Amino acid sequence: MASSAGPEIERLITLLARLPGLGPRSARRAALALLKKREQLLLPLGQAFADAAERVCTCATCGALDTADPCAICADGARDPALICVVDEVGSLWALERAGAFRGRYHVLGGLLSALDGIGPGALRIAPLIARAAEPSVAEVILALPATVDGQTTAHYLADRLAGAGVTVSLLARGVPVGGDLDWLDDGTIAQAMRARRPA
Ligand SMILES: [Zn+2]
Secondary structure, three states, X not given: XXXXXXXXXXXXXXXXXXXXXOOHHHHHHHHHHHHHOHHHHHHHHHHHHHHHHHHOEEOOOOOOEEOOOOOHHHHOOOOOOOEEEEEOOHHXXXXXXXXXXXXXXXXXXXXXXXXXXXXXXXXXOHHHHHHHHOOOXXXXXXXXXXXXXXXXXXXXXXXXXXXXXXXXXXXXOOOOOOOOOHHHOOHHHHHHHHHOOOOO
């Protein structure tokens, strides 16, 4: 990405290019936008980065990101302590919270088991999950993991490990999405939806 920019600008572009979804070309565009909007964008963003770096921490209980430990969800007494929803990453937790369909607590694994990438159970927050599931207040563990090979491998492994914990272990339903037209769906989704059919 050779350019005639000074070292500070090159450094900004190099760092921006490491962000997910940004290659060198879009990083240059983003850097230019920041530099052109110094007061409105560059300075407030710099302050937001500094605040986040100083204040955001990982919740020791569930693994979520927040400015407090325990996080706001773990500390919320209105949340149902009987339900733990297991997700791969914080982004999945945020997606479930946006949907507003779950009023229990979460457990963030920090990834998925992957033979290909050499990620074993010790690399994920599985031992703390087993310990939480054994608490008397917990009745159900919901495995809300991706419908991928690694996601399903991880779900099977966790279901085995949780078998002796005295909790119900459940999986998210898979099938026809809201607003989905059968003609647009992939074969795997249609097959899953047919297998998971229920009485009308
Ligand atoms: Zn938490």
